[in-house]
Amino acid sequence: xxxRVRRETVDLxxxxxxxxxxxxxxxxxxxxxxxxxxxxxxxxxxxxxKPDGLLRHENITFGVIPLHVGMRQYWRDFESLERWxxxxxxxxxxxxxxxxxxxxxxxxxxxxxxxGMEAIYDDLPAPLGFGAFAxxxxxxxxxxxxxxxxxxxxESDAPPVVAEGELYGVVASSDAHREQNG
Numbered sequence: 069x070x071x072r073v074r075r076e077t078v079d080l081x082x083x084x085x086x087x088x089x090x091x092x093x094x095x096x097x098x099x100x101x102x103x104x105x106x107x108x109x110x111x112x113x114x115x116x117x118k119p120d121g122l123l124r125h126e127n128i129t130f131g132v133i134p135l136h137v138g139m140r141q142y143w144r145d146f147e148s149l150e151r152w153x154x155x156x157x158x159x160x161x162x163x164x165x166x167x168x169x170x171x172x173x174x175x176x177x178x179x180x181x182x183x184g185m186e187a188i189y190d191d192l193p194a195p196l197g198f199g200a201f202a203x204x205x206x207x208x209x210x211x212x213x214x215x216x217x218x219x220x221x222x223e224s225d226a227p228p229v230v231a232e233g234e235l236y237g238v239v240a241s242s243d244a245h246r247e248q249n250g
Contacts, residue, residue: 083123085145086181092130092138093172096193100171104135107161111139114157121148146180146220154226162229165190175199178214186217208232 080086095101115125121144130136143149152158165174173192179185187198188207195204210216212232215224 080181083144084181086123087143087146087149087178089141089143089149089176089178090128090138090197091141091174091176092128092136092196093174094130094192095135095171096169096173096191097171100169101135103170103172104137108137110157110161115141119148119152121145121152146215146218149178150215150224151226154224154229159229166230166235180218184218186214188214208236 093104093107095104115122122141123144124140124142126140128138128140130138141149153162164170165172169191173190175187175189175192175197177185177187177197185198189195189197189199189204192199205211209232213228
């Protein structure tokens with residue numbers, strides 16, 4: 069005798085500012101395996117420490133050849149996510165990656181319950197996710213930070229991991245304005 073499917077849903081009314089973020093790291097060369105295997109345990113330790121605002125962390129395998137792994141995280145709000153991103157250990161990982169991707173490509177896509185989506189793609193050999201159907205553009209100026217891509221008002225309590233001018237070797241007009249006006 070067939071049984072009916074047990075269907076359930078969730079009540080997200082207590083999570084008005086929920087953020088869901090998918091992150092991925094793709095191995096682009098043999099060198100990338102070392103970067104991935106070094107970073108994996110560090111990420112596990114970090115999420116085991118239960119950063120403030122992280123509600124859930126799940127590991128995902130996107131592909132095996134080439135190796136492409138990642139995670140899905142649920143955050144209480146954008147501010148919690150941003151605060152964690154701009155603090156150690158994430159800050160150190162991101163700075164290291166931006167100096168040298170180590171044979172990997174990285175991306176994230178974020179979805180906000182209150183509306184809005186944003187993404188970044190670094191050193192990927194081919195577009196994926198939003199980038200596979202929407203126009204890609206260089207992450208400069210207002211497209212440099214997630215806060216600005218989302219049009220979130222105000223400034224973060226923490227400085228960016230890497231300023232746009234530092235990354236590109238020049239001071240962008242918005243960086244110069246901020247430096248001149250404190």
